[in-house]
Amino acid sequence: MRKILADVVARYGRDVDTEALSKTRAYLEVLASAAKQEDLAMFGIAYLDQLHNPDRRYTGW
Incomplete structure (x- = not known):
């Protein structure tokens, strides 16, 4: 799992x-x-992208 997580962060x-x-x-x-x-x-890269750039349609703003 560490290798995958490191790969996600690097990418x-x-x-x-x-x-x-x-x-x-x-x-x-x-x-x-x-x-x-x-x-x-x-999926990890997409998840990080949503954490840092949430779609306002789904955040309640």
Whole structure:
């Protein structure tokens, strides 16, 4: 899991704070338990993008 998480952060290309890293790790662990391991890097990058750039239609603003 560490390698996948490191790959996600490297591909994301931005600094990731500790909270976002922790949330992303938890998200990837849920996906891994659901047998989505082949797509973990792609889902991880998309998750980080939503954490940093949320779609205002879904944030309640």
